[in-house]
Amino acid sequence: MADIQRLKDIASQVRRDIIRQVHAAQSGHPGGSLGCTELFTALYFEVMDRKPGFHMDGRDEDVFFLSNGHISPVWYSVLARSGYFPVSELSTFRKINSRLQGHPATHEGLPGIRVASGSLGQGLSVGLGMALGKKLNGDDHLVYCLCGDGEMQEGQIWEAAMFGAHHKVDNLIALIDRNGQQIDGPTKEVISLPNLKKRWESFGWKTMETQGNDMEQLLQALAEAKNQTGNGQPIMIIMHTEMGYGVDFMEGTHKWHGVAPNDEQTEKALAQLPETLGDYPLKSNDAE
Amino acid sequence: MMLSKYEQTGKKATRQGFGDALLELGQANDKVVGLCADLTGSLKMNAFQDEFPNRFFQAGISEANMMGVASGLATAGFIPYTGTFANFSTGRVYDQIRQSIAYSHKNVKICASHAGLTLGEDGATHQILEDMGLMQMLPGMTVINPCDYNQTKWATKAIAEIDGPVYLRFGRPGWPVFMPEDVPFEIGKAHLMKEGTDVSIFATGHLVWIAMQAVNALEEEGISCELINLHTIKPLDEEAVLASASKTGCVVTAEEHQRLGGLGSSIAETLAMHHPTPMNFVAVDDSFGESGKPMDLLEKYGLGQKNVEQAVKDILRRK
Numbered sequence: 001m002a003d004i005q006r007l008k009d010i011a012s013q014v015r016r017d018i019i020r021q022v023h024a025a026q027s028g029h030p031g032g033s034l035g036c037t038e039l040f041t042a043l044y045f046e047v048m049d050r051k052p053g054f055h056m057d058g059r060d061e062d063v064f065f066l067s068n069g070h071i072s073p074v075w076y077s078v079l080a081r082s083g084y085f086p087v088s089e090l091s092t093f094r095k096i097n098s099r100l101q102g103h104p105a106t107h108e109g110l111p112g113i114r115v116a117s118g119s120l121g122q123g124l125s126v127g128l129g130m131a132l133g134k135k136l137n138g139d140d141h142l143v144y145c146l147c148g149d150g151e152m153q154e155g156q157i158w159e160a161a162m163f164g165a166h167h168k169v170d171n172l173i174a175l176i177d178r179n180g181q182q183i184d185g186p187t188k189e190v191i192s193l194p195n196l197k198k199r200w201e202s203f204g205w206k207t208m209e210t211q212g213n214d215m216e217q218l219l220q221a222l223a224e225a226k227n228q229t230g231n232g233q234p235i236m237i238i239m240h241t242e243m244g245y246g247v248d249f250m251e252g253t254h255k256w257h258g259v260a261p262n263d264e265q266t267e268k269a270l271a272q273l274p275e276t277l278g279d280y281p282l283k284s285n286d287a288e
Numbered sequence: 289m290m291l292s293k294y295e296q297t298g299k300k301a302t303r304q305g306f307g308d309a310l311l312e313l314g315q316a317n318d319k320v321v322g323l324c325a326d327l328t329g330s331l332k333m334n335a336f337q338d339e340f341p342n343r344f345f346q347a348g349i350s351e352a353n354m355m356g357v358a359s360g361l362a363t364a365g366f367i368p369y370t371g372t373f374a375n376f377s378t379g380r381v382y383d384q385i386r387q388s389i390a391y392s393h394k395n396v397k398i399c400a401s402h403a404g405l406t407l408g409e410d411g412a413t414h415q416i417l418e419d420m421g422l423m424q425m426l427p428g429m430t431v432i433n434p435c436d437y438n439q440t441k442w443a444t445k446a447i448a449e450i451d452g453p454v455y456l457r458f459g460r461p462g463w464p465v466f467m468p469e470d471v472p473f474e475i476g477k478a479h480l481m482k483e484g485t486d487v488s489i490f491a492t493g494h495l496v497w498i499a500m501q502a503v504n505a506l507e508e509e510g511i512s513c514e515l516i517n518l519h520t521i522k523p524l525d526e527e528a529v530l531a532s533a534s535k536t537g538c539v540v541t542a543e544e545h546q547r548l549g550g551l552g553s554s555i556a557e558t559l560a561m562h563h564p565t566p567m568n569f570v571a572v573d574d575s576f577g578e579s580g581k582p583m584d585l586l587e588k589y590g591l592g593q594k595n596v597e598q599a600v601k602d603i604l605r606r607k
Contacts, residue, residue, distance in 0.1 A: 055364040065360075106392045114363050115392045122388050125353045129360020129368075132345065137322070137364065156384070159353035181516065 001072040002046050006189035007215050010081065011041040016247045016273045017077035017090055017280070023266040024282060028102065031256040032148065033074035034264060035179050035241035038215050040078040047222050054084055054111035062141045063130060065115065067123025068177065069103040070258065075112075076100050080280075084112035087280045091217050091265070095283075103239045121154025123147065124174055128164050128234075131172040142229060143172045150182035164234040165204030172233045174205075177212065179243040181254035188258035200236045210241035211245075247272055291482050291500055291515070294466040294592040302458035302494075303401040305440030310369060313445050314340050317367070318377045320448060323358055324371040325351045330402050330460075331371035351376045355396070355538050367448055367506040370396065374403035374457055375416040378423055388438035389453050390426040397447050398423075402460045403433075403590055404544035405572070406494055406582035415564020416575040421549020424456035424522040430454045430475065431521040433543075433551075435496035439519060442473035449476060458491065459544075461582045464497050476520045484514035487600050488532040488539045492518045492551050495542040495570065495591060496585040502596035511600065521551050533559055538603045539567040541597055544586070547571035565607045 014037050022028035044050070048062035055061070066075055067114060073093065080087045086100070092098035099110040103118025116131075117123045127145035151157055164172065176196065184190050200207040206228050210221030218239070225235050243257065244250030247269040250261075259270055294393040296470045298589040313320050316337050321343045321573040322336050327344070337344040345484035348355035349373055358368035370377070377400035378385070400419065424431045430452065440458050447454040469478065481496075482503060496517050504527045514532050518525065534537050539559065541552035559565045572589050586592050 056363060059365070090321070112327045115359055115394070116387050119383050121352075122356050122384055125356020125384075126360040126363070126388055129357035130364075131356065131360070131362050133361045133364020133366055134344075135365065136342065156350075156352040156356065159348075159350035160356065163347060163350060163353050163357065166348070 002219055004215055007045055009043050010045055011037045012274050013277040014041055014074060014077045014081065015118055016275060019261065019269045020075040020279065021073045021090055021093040022260045024091060027094055028069040028073055028260060029252060029258045031243040032068065032071040032177060034247060034250060035243045035245045036071055036074055037246065038213055038218050039239065040074050042215065042218055042222060043079045048221065049141060056114060059137060060139055060141060063114065063143055065123045065127040065145040066104060066117055067145060068120060068151055069117030070282055071103050075104060079112035081277065085110065090280050091283045112129045119227050120151045121156040124160040127172055128160055128169050131169045134171055145172065145174045146177050147174065149176050149180065149193060150185055150209045151177045152193050160201040161205065165231060168232045169234045170230050170232050171235065175237045175239045177241055178238050179241045181243045181257060183254065183257050185254050196238055205236045206233040206234060207236045209238045212241035291503060293468065294500065296464040296466050298465045299462040300437035301460060301462050302434060302437055302440040304417050305437040306399055306444050306458055307335060309441040309444035311339060313448055317448060317592045319367045321361055321366045321368050323347050323354050325349060325354050325370055325376065333371050341373050341463055351381045352384045356378060356388050356537035358396045359388040359394045359602045362396050368396050369399050369446050370470050371399050372415060375414050378419040379416060386426060388484060390429050393428060394453060395451055395455060397454045399456045401458055402494065403457045405460060405520045405577045405585040406459050406461045406544060408461065409429040409579050411579040412576040417572050417577065418549065419457060419545045420521050420545050426453055429522065432519055433457045433493040433521055434519045435466050435493055435517055436463060438467040439473060442519040443519065446473055446475050459494055463494055468595060476523050476525060478525040479517040479519065480518050482515040484512040486512040486536060487604060488514045488536045489542065490516050490518050490539065490551065490555055491522060494544050496595050499542045499596050501593045505597055506600055518551055521554065524558060529555055529558050530563050534566045536606045537565065537566050540570060540599045540603055542570040544591060545571055547573055566603055568603040570595050570599050592593060
């Protein structure tokens with residue numbers, strides 16, 4: 001049985017890490033990162049069966065791919081907090097000579113990252129390839145992959161949808177961060193995404209929906225999805241979240257998709273997020 | 289050294305060399321997997337598919353997804369060979385290759401058939417002449433353009449031995465087979481086919497055969513030609529280029545590609561930096577192709593035997 005309070009405490013620290021990274025860099029994407037904090041915390045601290053250390057081939061462990069790479073701050077925080085690299089390295093986010101690139105990359109050798117992402121629509125295909133590789137290797141672990149809802153506007157996503165169902169890639173659990181927002185505004189105003197559940201079902205995916213900012217409900221959905229693996233269908237969870245969740249003035253608007261808070265806003269945000277695991281030290285030239 | 293060593297022993301498409309080698313490779317290396325975007329017959333991948341159905345993934349007409357799936361398979365430790373036409377292997381999926389394969393340093397072998405004008409009747413929509421330029425601009429990408437069936441077969445196997453992304457380019461038509469079995473193939477190493485003193489001719493792909501015919505004719509006229517087969521476009525064997533250019537004092541390049549971004553461009557950069565040398569290019573001059581027979585198209589677009597001969601004569605006057 002999951003220790004919900006422990007996961008919530010970790011999530012609070014992860015949110016602090018997100019705000020502090022983006023503030024120090026004065027760039028980055030806080031909105032989607034905050035909205036997906038429960039998911040990343042649940043996956044890395046509860047759900048995924050991970051091996052110690054980092055192994056690119058992910059053999060005999062569950063692996064995760066982030067297709068909407070711009071929400072790197074949440075991933076970096078969770079990777080550091082779960083031991084892939086020193087937490088102090090979060091202070092290098094988006095700075096020169098850092099392994100923590102604006103969008104995740106393997107190029108600098110950051111442990112935990114298996115493919116670059118940021119140019120949207122590509123991660124689901126990579127996850128499918130990894131899942132097929134696991135099958136060939138006789139490895140019964142799972143592949144998780146998160147996509148943004150705006151990403152559903154990319155054609156490659158639907159190529160992947162057809163491929164995954166046709167090849168019965170039933171060891172993959174994909175998720176859509178359904179926050180209804182993208183850079184230019186609400187998805188319904190930019191390019192609307194009606195009937196997302198029906199669409200994925202009609203493409204042959206076992207499709208579920210869950211609340212993504214409620215830790216209990218999310219864990220339940222992830223457990224249910226895991227139960228559905230191995231049944232000949234890939235799995236899609238449409239995860240309803242609020243962009244900016246956890247910081248009141250960032251919630252529910254696309255305006256904090258890719259904007260860094262100023263000093264005052266940062267102070268206001270951090271005041272809403274209890275420090276539970278200890279903040280990482282900022283670089284000396286960064287004011288908080 | 290005479291070109292007589294390279295006698296035509298038959299006629300086979302370079303894509304057949306790819307397909308035959310892929311089957312042998314599959315037997316020798318169980319990490320090799322194949323992916324194809326609805327062109328299994330055209331790429332001659334059927335034999336591999338039949339023998340290794342579990343290691344072959346039909347991607348359908350979804351090249352972008354195919355590149356991503358290949359990246360994932362490579363991450364899991366496999367050596368994916370993707371197959372589709374050169375046009376759909378490069379321009380159509382450039383960003384997928386750039387982010388998910390090249391920048392992520394994935395061990396994916398992008399195998400591209402029907403490159404260039406010799407695709408023939410299908411016309412310019414399919415006759416990509418920019419692919420080597422696109423691919424060689426990507427950091428860390430190896431680019432190989434073999435000249436005949438045998439060399440394509442060797443190249444297909446050799447690329448499995450290097451860790452990293454590779455673009456392997458070959459073609460559609462039946463083409464003379466002339467590379468003897470005992471000629472070693474080494475990625476990144478120029479292959480000196482004939483020594484000469486008056487001019488260095490660097491050729492790649494189908495144009496090696498054309499250049500050989502030109503060399504035979506030029507030798508009859510008393511022009512001593514050095515002929516070098518540059519199957520590896522990147523990394524370029526700069527040492528071989530500089531050694532030959534220094535010896536002969538003038539250079540002609542020959543390729544089935546746009547002049548901009550091709551083999552000639554790369555050689556020009558190398559020479560400009562280290563040993564400026566008068567140079568002529570046999571390449572397509574900022575133009576799309578059209579429907580027609582392969583040899584007719586090569587002549588119309590300035591890639592025929594006579595064009596190579598003329599390029600040599602012109603450059604000798606500027607030496």
